[in-house]
Amino acid sequence: GIQVEQSPPDLILQEGANSTLRCNFSDSVNNLQWFHQNPWGQLINLFYIPSGTKQNGRLSATTVATERYSLLYISSSQTTDSGVYFCAVLNQAGTALIFGKGTTLSVSS
Amino acid sequence: KAGVTQTPRYLIKTRGQQVTLSCSPISGHRSVSWYQQTPGQGLQFLFEYFSETQRNKGNFPGRFSGRQFSNSRSEMNVSTLELGDSALYLCASTLRTSGGASSYEQYFGPGTRLTVT
Numbered sequence: 001g002i003q004v005e006q007s008p009p010d011l012i013l014q015e016g017a018n019s020t021l022r023c024n025f026s027d028s029v030n031n032l033q034w035f036h037q038n039p040w041g042q043l044i045n046l047f048y049i050p051s052g053t054k055q056n057g058r059l060s061a062t063t064v065a066t067e068r069y070s071l072l073y074i075s076s077s078q079t080t081d082s083g084v085y086f087c088a089v090l091n092q093a094g095t096a097l098i099f100g101k102g103t104t105l106s107v108s109s
Numbered sequence: 110k111a112g113v114t115q116t117p118r119y120l121i122k123t124r125g126q127q128v129t130l131s132c133s134p135i136s137g138h139r140s141v142s143w144y145q146q147t148p149g150q151g152l153q154f155l156f157e158y159f160s161e162t163q164r165n166k167g168n169f170p171g172r173f174s175g176r177q178f179s180n181s182r183s184e185m186n187v188s189t190l191e192l193g194d195s196a197l198y199l200c201a202s203t204l205r206t207s208g209g210a211s212s213y214e215q216y217f218g219p220g221t222r223l224t225v226t
Contacts (some may be wrong), residue, residue: 031213041146041197043217086152092214095165096142096154097201097215108166 003025006087006100013077013107021072021103023087027060031090032063034072036083043086077107090104111136113202113218121224127188130221132200134181140164140203141183142215143175147196157203158183187223195225 003026013019023032034046047054047061049070054061058077063070074081084104086099114133122128134141143155158177175185187194195212201215 016186029130035217040219041222042219043199045214045216048212048214062181091154093165094213095157096167098154099143099144099152101151105213 002029002089002091002098004087004089004098004100006085006103008103009101011103011105013105015078015107017107018075019072019077019089019105021074021085021105023070023072023100025068025070025087025089027092028065028068029089030065030066032070033088034061034070035051035086035088036081037086037102038083046085053098074105077105079107079109081105082107111181113200113216115198115200115218115221117221119222119224120218121226122190123226124190124192126224127186128182128190128191129186130200130223131199132183132185132202132218134183134200134202135204135216138202138204138216139181141177141181142201142203143183143185144199144201145169146199146220147193147195152199155185155198190223190225195223 005024035043049061049063051065058075060073084102086102088099140159142157146152156166161177172188178181197220199220200218
């Protein structure tokens with residue numbers, strides 16, 4: 001099945017810094033989502049981005065499907081950005097998301 | 110629109126017991142998926158239901174089962190609980206669109222944190 005790898009596994013930043021999180025996937029996909037898991041465990045939808053670039057405030061994402069990767073950019077990071085960021089792609093059967101192991105982001109003031 | 114709701118939010122059970130978790134999807138979403146999250150295995154797919162039918166099942170033992178009702182609400186059941194079943198169980202409601210490019214976007218509930226002692 002499709003493999004999803006995220007890097008880096010951990011990221012420590014000072015407030016105000018910028019960061020780039022990467023998601024590589026092993027096969028072609030036509031669905032990709034980025035999530036932020038808050039301290040209470042809920043997965044918050046950030047982007048649905050099977051291809052192209054989207055922006056939402058300080059966050060933006062780019063997926064290059066032909067090269068099998070997606071990037072999540074966080075600019076001017078804030079302490080509330082801390083948490084785990086997951087990338088997920090749809091499996092071949094089209095019935096389940098396959099998640100990467102996540103990137104744990106810690107932003108300190 | 111209200112989001113995905115899950116009940117209960119927290120649960121403590123002992124080994125050998127069984128447990129039932131409930132999930133109500135976003136209004137209009139007919140597909141519900143369940144995932145298990147543990148520190149060791151990460152987020153793993155359990156099963157998906159669409160129109161009361163299980164369409165796909167992950168690699169979990171038969172102790173894990175589920176069902177979906179006509180109003181799209183779903184329940185999952187774990188029988189004969191083991192210590193290793195301690196996890197965050199997440200339910201996802203799926204918006205499917207069709208047309209020139211079909212999409213499959215999942216929205217997650219707050220989860221049920223199950224502790225087995």
